[in-house]
Each structure stands twice: as C-alpha cells, then as structure tokens.
Amino acid sequence: MSKINKNILRGALLVSYVLIIALVIYAFGAIYSYLNTGADRSKMLHTEVKQIDQYLPEITWQPLTNEGRPMDAQTLTAIENDYLDGWFVRHVAYKTNTTIGIGDYYTESARQNLFNIIALNSENKTTVIGTTLEHHPTLEFFSEDGQLAVLTDNDVVEYKRLFKDNQLITEITEKSSYKITLLLEDGFWRVRHMVKIKSEPYTAQVTQPVSTTTINGINYYPQATPWAMFGDHFDADIIASDFELIQSTGLNSIRLFVPYEDFGKSDIDQNKLDQLITILDLAESANLKVMVTLFDFYGDYSVLNWTLTQRHAKTIIQALKDHKALAVWDIKNEPNLDFESRGTSLVTAWLAHMIDFVKAQDPNHAVTIGWSNAESATLLKDKLDLVSFHYYEDLEALDATFETLKSNITDKPIVITEYGMSSYHGFWNPFGNSEEGQAEYHKTIQSIFSEHDIQFMSWTLYDFGKIPKEVVGRLPWRQNAQKHFGFIDENGIRKPSFLFIANKKPSAQQH
The missing domain is CATH 3.10.450.50 (Nuclear Transport Factor 2; Chain: A,)
Structure with missing residues (x-):
C-alpha cells in the first residue's frame, strides 16, 4: 500500500474517531441537561x-x-x-x-x-x-x-x-x-x-331590582368598521359625530358589543378597554345612555372556563360601573342560539351564574339578556332587572306576542333590543324589500311601540359594505341582506326609513 493511501486511511480513521467522541459527548450532555431540569415546573x-x-x-x-x-x-x-x-x-x-x-x-x-x-x-x-x-x-x-x-x-x-x-x-x-x-x-x-x-x-344573594330609564335607542357600529370598532381602526371623531346624530333624532341610548376573544378573554387588552371607556365618555357628552353587551362571539360555556369568563367580566365591570353613561349590562347576545350545540342546561347555568356575578360586581345597574326571540324571553326572568328580546318576525304578530309576554312578566320592563328590515333586493333576492318598503316597516313598528308603550333599540344606524362571516356565514344572500338594515346607506345618504328612526321625526337633510 502506498504511503499516500496509508495517510488517507489514517486521516479517515482520525476523523471518524473525532466524530464518535463528539457524538458521545453530545449525548452525555443532553442526558445531563435533561436530568437537571427536574425542578423546572x-x-x-x-x-x-x-x-x-x-x-x-x-x-x-x-x-x-x-x-x-x-x-x-x-x-x-x-x-x-x-x-x-x-x-x-x-x-x-x-x-x-x-x-x-x-x-x-x-x-x-x-x-x-x-x-x-x-x-x-x-x-x-x-x-x-x-x-x-x-x-x-x-x-x-x-x-x-x-x-x-x-x-x-x-x-x-x-x-x-x-x-x-x-x-x-x-x-x-x-x-x-x-x-x-x-x-x-x-x-x-x-x-x-x-x-x-x-x-x-349555595344560592347567590338576591339583589333588589334596579330601576331603569325608558330606553329608546339603537344598536351601534361605525359604518367603516362593523364588528371591528376597537383596535387600530378606532376613530373617536367618527364615533362622536355619529353620537351627535343619534341624539339629534330623539333617541336616548345605544347598545354596544364587547367581543370576548378580541378583548383578550381573561387577560383584557388595556388599549381596547380604554377605547371602550372613551366611547362611554363620548356617549355622556352626547347625552346618550349605553347598554353594554358582554361576551359577544363567546360560545364555549365549558364549566372549566367559568373562572376565565368571570375574570373577563370583572375587569370590564370594574372599569365601567361608575360611569355616568352606563345604563344596562347585557350578559350575552342571543345565547339561546347556542342551546342546540352546547346544551340548554349548560348555557342556562352559565347565564344564571354570570347574572349573579355581574350583580355582585355592580349592584347599581340593571342586567338583562338579549334573547333572539320572545319565546325564550321568560327564561331567567326572575333574576333579571329587565327582559329584552329581538324581533324580526311578521309585524302583524307583534301585538299578540308582546301582550302575551307582558302577561307573564308583570313586574319589570320589557325591551325589544333588536328589530329591523333589510332594504336589499338584487340578484340574490330579487323579491326583497325596497327602501320604501323598509320605511313603511319602521313607520308601522313605531306606531305599535307608541300604542303599547314598548321600549326599543333598532338595528342599525348604517348600511355596511362588508359583513364578517362569523355574523351570518358565507352565503351571499344572507351576507347581502345583512348589509342593508341601516337608516343611512353606504354613500352616507339618509334612506326614507330615517324619518322613522324614532317617534320624533328629524329633519330630512342629507348626512
């Protein structure tokens, strides 16, 4: 064997030896490191x-x-x-x-x-x-x-x-x-x-019912940021202008939504909480009262998460409970829609606990639940300070529906906290309602409200250009209908229905 070949062989053996030693040292080091992590929780x-x-x-x-x-x-x-x-x-x-x-x-x-x-x-x-x-x-x-x-x-x-x-x-x-x-x-x-x-x-202490002022209001999102008004797109000037407009119509209140996950769940985003406080400041300046709807887009209800929802609610309530603009806590928007997927007993148990918890944190403001229909509105009625439900059914049935509910709930106010009609008619719904039909709807429902002295909060101030899929899903006929419930269209023009946004008729000037 030549001298060159022997040197190549010796070199290969030396490199192999070094690699083996390195691998052994690395292995011992890894084992030692693992054994010394015993006190690391x-x-x-x-x-x-x-x-x-x-x-x-x-x-x-x-x-x-x-x-x-x-x-x-x-x-x-x-x-x-x-x-x-x-x-x-x-x-x-x-x-x-x-x-x-x-x-x-x-x-x-x-x-x-x-x-x-x-x-x-x-x-x-x-x-x-x-x-x-x-x-x-x-x-x-x-x-x-x-x-x-x-x-x-x-x-x-x-x-x-x-x-x-x-x-x-x-x-x-x-x-x-x-x-x-x-x-x-x-x-x-x-x-x-x-x-x-x-x-x-254990039974939570029963608090005395909290009196409320008459509610004649509207559900509110800024037109450019529906369901996303907090965060980087927050604009106090736009909100202040909208509140002045709402107050000028004769309405006295707004309903706001606090999204559970977007606000940080149990670890509240302080910037968004500050923005929520700013909204109440702006409402106070405009002489508007505020119904704050908690737990928007929350749908878990798991018992092991109850302490997390407590912490979420406590942080918000402690920040707002002394604000002069605050009128009502709405525990959850349309929780009865989760009965089928989560179980009626579990959802109702969580709601009952959360009512008690909110009242314990703030005994001075009324508490309600925004049920999606009148049929569910008697649930937990004895725990609530006012009963609220949403009504999107035929107006001809509203008289009987309200009177039946009123006969079952005689000791506290009843508020319809959502109602309205879409003015969309187009490719996805060629037989939909026109803006004139929407105006006739609001004229009729306001006459019913006046006749029965019904408190109300309409849906909603503006038409919207985009609806998140989490709200109504992806189906285009539902998306397009949801975009056109407003009293003001996408171009900022007041629709005919604006005349009937409240019992008091405002001037018909352009917005």
Missing part, C-alpha cells in the same frame, strides 16, 4: 398547567396572623398558585377519569384518595364536571423551616355537573370549607391533606 408538569390561561377563581386571603414563621409575599403567591393549580388538576381528573398530573400536585398519601375516587367513577361510568368559583383562604400555620403550610379555605363556591353514562343526572352548587396541609417538594407546593369540614347548598 414547565418541564415537569404533565398537564402543562398554565394558570393564567386555565383557572382563575376569585381568591381573597384573610389577613396574615399565622403561627410559626412569618410569611412573605413571594412565598404566599407560590402557595396560592400551586394550591389553585391543584384544584384545576383535580377538576380535570374527575372530568376525564384519568390520573395524569395528580402526582405533580398531591403527595403520595393524598393522591391515593383521588385515585380511588377516579377508579370508582370510572367503574360506574360516572363523571363529574366541576369548578370552584370563589376561595377565601386563611393561613393558619407556616413551619419554621418553610416546608409546611396549613390553610383553612372557607366558603369555597363549587359548581358540579354529575353525569351517568354521559347523561346529566344533576347540577349542584354548594359552599364548602376545607382544611388543607401543603408540603414543599421539588420546588413547589403539593397538597398533603384536603379535608372538607363543612358544606351546604
């Missing part, structure tokens, strides 16, 4: 619990007077986070009848009790879907070595739905108190003992 938790996104019940600590070692704020926050995460994992376990994640939040003795319950439920084909909505913990003891904490959690509000063979058996809301012992292990707090010391059925 984000790597340890099988359930990937992220408290800010998953579980945010109301929690109110009692003043610290505990025995043992003084408690610092950082440690108390860590205890709170791990304790609530433990509740969340427990709810997930009972919902799915699986044990994943329990070992991360419960010590060996505590988790065995949970395992036994899950095994029994699984054997009996029983599931429990629940959540806790309020906690009021007291720190009783914190050990000198900082490894053990004892809590009493009073008045824990729990909601549960019990299923047998996937059929709902019962719903339970109770108020309970627990004694809890937590141990610090592997860098976070695990539940060692959790004992229920008392429990009783």
Whole structure:
C-alpha cells in the first residue's frame, strides 16, 4: 500500500474517531441537561398547567396572623398558585377519569384518595364536571423551616355537573370549607391533606331590582368598521359625530358589543378597554345612555372556563360601573342560539351564574339578556332587572306576542333590543324589500311601540359594505341582506326609513 493511501486511511480513521467522541459527548450532555431540569415546573408538569390561561377563581386571603414563621409575599403567591393549580388538576381528573398530573400536585398519601375516587367513577361510568368559583383562604400555620403550610379555605363556591353514562343526572352548587396541609417538594407546593369540614347548598344573594330609564335607542357600529370598532381602526371623531346624530333624532341610548376573544378573554387588552371607556365618555357628552353587551362571539360555556369568563367580566365591570353613561349590562347576545350545540342546561347555568356575578360586581345597574326571540324571553326572568328580546318576525304578530309576554312578566320592563328590515333586493333576492318598503316597516313598528308603550333599540344606524362571516356565514344572500338594515346607506345618504328612526321625526337633510 502506498504511503499516500496509508495517510488517507489514517486521516479517515482520525476523523471518524473525532466524530464518535463528539457524538458521545453530545449525548452525555443532553442526558445531563435533561436530568437537571427536574425542578423546572414547565418541564415537569404533565398537564402543562398554565394558570393564567386555565383557572382563575376569585381568591381573597384573610389577613396574615399565622403561627410559626412569618410569611412573605413571594412565598404566599407560590402557595396560592400551586394550591389553585391543584384544584384545576383535580377538576380535570374527575372530568376525564384519568390520573395524569395528580402526582405533580398531591403527595403520595393524598393522591391515593383521588385515585380511588377516579377508579370508582370510572367503574360506574360516572363523571363529574366541576369548578370552584370563589376561595377565601386563611393561613393558619407556616413551619419554621418553610416546608409546611396549613390553610383553612372557607366558603369555597363549587359548581358540579354529575353525569351517568354521559347523561346529566344533576347540577349542584354548594359552599364548602376545607382544611388543607401543603408540603414543599421539588420546588413547589403539593397538597398533603384536603379535608372538607363543612358544606351546604349555595344560592347567590338576591339583589333588589334596579330601576331603569325608558330606553329608546339603537344598536351601534361605525359604518367603516362593523364588528371591528376597537383596535387600530378606532376613530373617536367618527364615533362622536355619529353620537351627535343619534341624539339629534330623539333617541336616548345605544347598545354596544364587547367581543370576548378580541378583548383578550381573561387577560383584557388595556388599549381596547380604554377605547371602550372613551366611547362611554363620548356617549355622556352626547347625552346618550349605553347598554353594554358582554361576551359577544363567546360560545364555549365549558364549566372549566367559568373562572376565565368571570375574570373577563370583572375587569370590564370594574372599569365601567361608575360611569355616568352606563345604563344596562347585557350578559350575552342571543345565547339561546347556542342551546342546540352546547346544551340548554349548560348555557342556562352559565347565564344564571354570570347574572349573579355581574350583580355582585355592580349592584347599581340593571342586567338583562338579549334573547333572539320572545319565546325564550321568560327564561331567567326572575333574576333579571329587565327582559329584552329581538324581533324580526311578521309585524302583524307583534301585538299578540308582546301582550302575551307582558302577561307573564308583570313586574319589570320589557325591551325589544333588536328589530329591523333589510332594504336589499338584487340578484340574490330579487323579491326583497325596497327602501320604501323598509320605511313603511319602521313607520308601522313605531306606531305599535307608541300604542303599547314598548321600549326599543333598532338595528342599525348604517348600511355596511362588508359583513364578517362569523355574523351570518358565507352565503351571499344572507351576507347581502345583512348589509342593508341601516337608516343611512353606504354613500352616507339618509334612506326614507330615517324619518322613522324614532317617534320624533328629524329633519330630512342629507348626512
């Protein structure tokens, strides 16, 4: 073998040796790195619990007077986070009848009790879907070595739905108190003992009905940004001009919509909240009252998400509840349309809870629900301060519909918070209504309102050039009809119906 060939062989062997050594070192390094991530919560938790996104019940600590070692704020926050995460994992376990994640939040003795319950439920084909909505913990003891904490959690509000063979058996809301012992292990707090010391059925305190002023108003979106008025396209000057126009017609109120996801769900977008406050400021300047419709485009209702919807509502309510322009909280727009897909009992349970929660946050303003029809309007009527529904049916039936509803609801106002007629007739609906037909509709319905003293909010000020598919879907005949419900057309010209936007007839000048 030539000298050159031998050198090539030696070089190849040397390179191979170096590569093998490098791979071995890399492998050992990866193993070492993995083994040293044991105290990293984000790597340890099988359930990937992220408290800010998953579980945010109301929690109110009692003043610290505990025995043992003084408690610092950082440690108390860590205890709170791990304790609530433990509740969340427990709810997930009972919902799915699986044990994943329990070992991360419960010590060996505590988790065995949970395992036994899950095994029994699984054997009996029983599931429990629940959540806790309020906690009021007291720190009783914190050990000198900082490894053990004892809590009493009073008045824990729990909601549960019990299923047998996937059929709902019962719903339970109770108020309970627990004694809890937590141990610090592997860098976070695990539940060692959790004992229920008392429990009783829970019913929210009934607040006195809130009186409201007479509502003669309109649903509002700016013409250029329907269903997207917040964010980068927000224009206070346009809104102020529109409000002056609305007030000049003799109307006294507007209905606004707060989209749940677009506003940040449980983590409210502060910029959009500031814009909402600005809208109420502009309404006040125009001498208009505001009905704020919460949870627009929300359609989940899952029990495990109830704490997130609480946090969303609380942030908005606390920001607006003292505003002079605020008149009414509308919990949800047309929630009965979700009955079929989400289940009537679940949607109604969420609504009932949210009514109580909103009233607890703001007992001074009226609460309603914008039902899509009169048939649903008697639901939860005893909890509401005013009953509201939408009416797009034949006007000949409105007299009887309203009188029937009024005979069933005698102790609070009834408001039609949406009504109207599209003036679209074209390729997709050649037999649709003309602008003159739309005007006749509004003239007729205003006479009915006057005769029966019905409060109202029409749909809507403007025709729109584009309708989001989330509103009416993609079908062109529905899209085009929805574009033409306004009193003012796309070119800013007042349609004949503008004369009947309110009982008071404004001048017919061009806009």
